[in-house]
Amino acid sequence: MSTPLDTPGSGGTAVLDRELQELLEEQLQEPGDHERFSHYVQKDKIVESAITGKPVRALCGKKWTPGRDPEKFPVCPTCKEIYESLKK
16 A cells, blocks of 8 residues: 555655755754854845744855854854855
8 A cells, every 4th residue: 555655756755854864964063063153154045044944054064043143253264265265
């Protein structure tokens, strides 16, 4: 007997697999690292995160849910380096 979760293309298990992968990626980050810096993220992604609560990914690869004032922290050196190289 087949269920919607077993049907290829139904998105059931694919969605669960993707959510599990995202959760594992978050757990593999250094704890607190994103707390030490402000990171560069696309503005539309920050707005989307504010609406949906989904995490964002910075230029340096850090993934987290924004919720603090970035003006209070130094800019992530990796994000800054990547951003500067993109401007050239």
